[in-house]
Amino acid sequence: MKIEQSLAVHVGDISKRAGAVLMDYWGKPLTVNYKKDAGFVTVADLESEAFIIEELRKVDSTIPFWAEERGISRNNSDWYWVIDPLDGTTNFAHHIPYFGVSIALTYKNEPQLGAIYDPLLEELFLAYKGGGAALNGKQLGVSSRPLKKCSLAVSLPYTSSDDFAADFKSFQLVLSNVDDLRIMGATALDLAYVAAGRFDGTFFRGLQWWDVAAGIIILQEAGAIVSDFEGKTILPSYQSFLAAEPSLYDTLLKLLNL
Numbered sequence: 001m002k003i004e005q006s007l008a009v010h011v012g013d014i015s016k017r018a019g020a021v022l023m024d025y026w027g028k029p030l031t032v033n034y035k036k037d038a039g040f041v042t043v044a045d046l047e048s049e050a051f052i053i054e055e056l057r058k059v060d061s062t063i064p065f066w067a068e069e070r071g072i073s074r075n076n077s078d079w080y081w082v083i084d085p086l087d088g089t090t091n092f093a094h095h096i097p098y099f100g101v102s103i104a105l106t107y108k109n110e111p112q113l114g115a116i117y118d119p120l121l122e123e124l125f126l127a128y129k130g131g132g133a134a135l136n137g138k139q140l141g142v143s144s145r146p147l148k149k150c151s152l153a154v155s156l157p158y159t160s161s162d163d164f165a166a167d168f169k170s171f172q173l174v175l176s177n178v179d180d181l182r183i184m185g186a187t188a189l190d191l192a193y194v195a196a197g198r199f200d201g202t203f204f205r206g207l208q209w210w211d212v213a214a215g216i217i218i219l220q221e222a223g224a225i226v227s228d229f230e231g232k233t234i235l236p237s238y239q240s241f242l243a244a245e246p247s248l249y250d251t252l253l254k255l256l257n258l
Contacts, residue, residue: 001079003105003112007059008128012115014055015101019119021048022086022101026120030093042086042093045069049085052103056081063105066236068210078108082213087116088186102188104213109235114214116192125192125218133195133221140222142245143197150178150248153190155204167205173255174203191215194243195222201244201252203229209236215243225249229256 025044034040049069056065064073067083081103086092088099097120105113113128125140127133133140143150152174156167175181182199184190187207193199195218216234219226227233229240231253244252 001107003128003131005128005131007105008113008115008126008131010059011056011103011105011113012117012124012126014052015103015115015117016119016122016124017055018048018052018085018101018103019117021051022092022099023119026092027095032093040089040093041069042089044092045086045089048101049083052083052085052101056083056103066209068208079105081105082111082210084188084210084214087188087211091185096185098184098186098189100186100189100192102210102214104217106213111213111217114217116188116214116218118189118192123192125195127195127218127221129217129221131221133218135192135196140195140218141197142195142219142223143200144245144247145200147177147248147251148179150200152178152181152244152252153193153199153202154181154183155187155190155202155207156183170203170205170256173258174252177251177255187211188215191219191243194224195219201242201248203240203242203252203256205229205240207241209238212238212241219243227253229253 022044030042032040049067063079064075065081066072084102087102092099100118103115104111116125190202194202216226224243226243
């Protein structure tokens with residue numbers, strides 16, 4: 001299967017229409033259902049996901065999916081979709097205006113196409129392998145700020161005090177070398193913002209494949225280097241995540257391994 005620009009545009013359109021589903025619930029009282037593992041889900045998550053899956057099945061009904069709420073519908077296909085129907089559910093439920101939709105198409109666990117949509121700002125971040133990255137059709141590129149002026153997006157894991165301890169150690173090591181660290185609460189948008197040069201980089205532990213799959217290809221096509229804290233390729237079972245433009249990436253990788 002070859003990724004064409006027309007497919008990327010179509011997936012971007014699906015993400016925008018899923019964003020419209022979310023906006024039907026934005027700012028309204030929501031019933032929250034807590035998950036067994038961590039976090040919670042709302043009707044907005046569920047309806048957005050149902051819409052995305054229905055539309056992607058129209059693209060190719062043989063391609064399975066890995067979705068945050070429905071889980072994995074994998075077969076033996078090397079291709080599969082990765083769906084986060086509402087990245088930033090906590091923000092959304094608390095009426096904090098930082099959330100979005102994330103859709104990726106992967107081949108052998110390597111993202112080939114990614115769409116991240118912010119329905120409040122109507123910003124579509126879109127990329128496919130070899131096609132570059134764009135924001136509403138305008139080419140994206142990572143920043144090149146001096147280290148001391150860099151602003152980085154970070155995230156905290158869902159659970160485990162051990163992870164928190166490791167994260168705070170990492171924060172201390174990095175913060176003394178950069179301008180600031182920010183926890184925004186919607187990882188997919190954080191990655192898109194790095195690709196757009198708004199944030200200079202990002203690092204975190206303990207999140208999920210659907211949080212990052214679309215962002216990986218958008219980051220790579222925008223010129224960022226993406227790996228775990230050991231410099232290895234990000235896989236669905238990843239334990240840590242680092243992304244930045246090349247020179248900053250090298251510096252952060254060293255700091256995170258002190």
